[in-house]
Amino acid sequence: MTVLDIVKSLGLKVYTETVGMDREITGGYTSDLLSDVMGNAQAGTVWITLQTHINIVAVASLKDIAAILLVKGLEPEPNTLQKSLEEGIPILGTSKQAFEISGMLYQLLYSNR
Amino acid sequence: MNLYQADLHIHSVLSPCADLEMSPGNIVSMAKNMGLSIIAITDHNSTLHAPLMRRLAENAGILAIYGAEVTTREEVHCVCLFADEDSRADFQNFLEVHIQKVPNKPDILGYQVVVNEKEEIIEEVEYSLHGALNVGINELEAVVHAMNGIFIPAHIDRPKYSLTSQLGFVPPDLNYDALEVSINSSIESICIHNPSLKRKRFIRSSDAHFIEQVGSVTTTFRMENLNFDGLLKAIKGIDGYDIMLP
Numbered sequence: 320m321t322v323l324d325i326v327k328s329l330g331l332k333v334y335t336e337t338v339g340m341d342r343e344i345t346g347g348y349t350s351d352l353l354s355d356v357m358g359n360a361q362a363g364t365v366w367i368t369l370q371t372h373i374n375i376v377a378v379a380s381l382k383d384i385a386a387i388l389l390v391k392g393l394e395p396e397p398n399t400l401q402k403s404l405e406e407g408i409p410i411l412g413t414s415k416q417a418f419e420i421s422g423m424l425y426q427l428l429y430s431n432r
Numbered sequence: 433m434n435l436y437q438a439d440l441h442i443h444s445v446l447s448p449c450a451d452l453e454m455s456p457g458n459i460v461s462m463a464k465n466m467g468l469s470i471i472a473i474t475d476h477n478s479t480l481h482a483p484l485m486r487r488l489a490e491n492a493g494i495l496a497i498y499g500a501e502v503t504t505r506e507e508v509h510c511v512c513l514f515a516d517e518d519s520r521a522d523f524q525n526f527l528e529v530h531i532q533k534v535p536n537k538p539d540i541l542g543y544q545v546v547v548n549e550k551e552e553i554i555e556e557v558e559y560s561l562h563g564a565l566n567v568g569i570n571e572l573e574a575v576v577h578a579m580n581g582i583f584i585p586a587h588i589d590r591p592k593y594s595l596t597s598q599l600g601f602v603p604p605d606l607n608y609d610a611l612e613v614s615i616n617s618s619i620e621s622i623c624i625h626n627p628s629l630k631r632k633r634f635i636r637s638s639d640a641h642f643i644e645q646v647g648s649v650t651t652t653f654r655m656e657n658l659n660f661d662g663l664l665k666a667i668k669g670i671d672g673y674d675i676m677l678p
Contacts, residue, residue: 352597352598353597353598353599353600353601354591354596354597354598354600356600357600370506370598370599371568372506372568372569372570372599372603373570373603373605374599374600374601374603377600377601378600396568396570398570398605
């Protein structure tokens, strides 16, 4: 499943236009502590968070995160968006809160196993 | 040049997590006993004890800086310091507009009281000062500097409410005046792990919540006269002004 597939299936907003839409997704990780994400998130996951600071792009890049998904309608700060375009990491958005969108993504990724 | 001992991160009884003994009067007495020349009252998301603190401190020959320890949207704690009553009042207004106003439950979260010099309660803050502002750290930095304040991310080596815990690492572009490091970490070891911090300015303070902690960790300031401008110059390390860490 690619970033584009989950954008279509979950009706997500895409802040980064076409960047990285063909990246392969292997799972999800939901956390708002960047130190925790640095320590524990796996490569290829969609990172679900409410953090919008520019450091999310660096952490995503460091961990080979497939895409960042912002919850509750939060938008990336301008310099965060700029950095994500440079790094080629898609930033997605949803109006749903983390529990709901995590559940939906989980079902989408694992329901057929 | 003169040397002054400073503790620029002290909580008063207004902070929900601070001990009830932390009245402005007690803090000033303790600061005097500890030989401090400069203190800053940095309650969580409030400056309401600062004016009384300054009056009491002046009588004891101590410079009390107006301040607050602000919780950003990312839940990073930042020490923000201000020169005068006008900027303190402006910043207090900014805090009240931007904090998420969750009603306080004193029996669970702690009491948040403002007292007078007789230690009588004159006000109780109704919303929890544990709350975060709806303002990101970059925006907070800009607001503090627009008010000619000093901006210091707090206890960056701590595993909670710090730049490191909330944002993974110190953002290279963040325009801080200094980074506060607890007494538990060596600056050398922080710089070995983060080479980009080598030329940055560091400060140590007590983050006192109990009276015996006031002045337990200090930074020595080398400056001409005891005032806010000198403090800023020393933090920046310009014109021969400097700070020395324990």
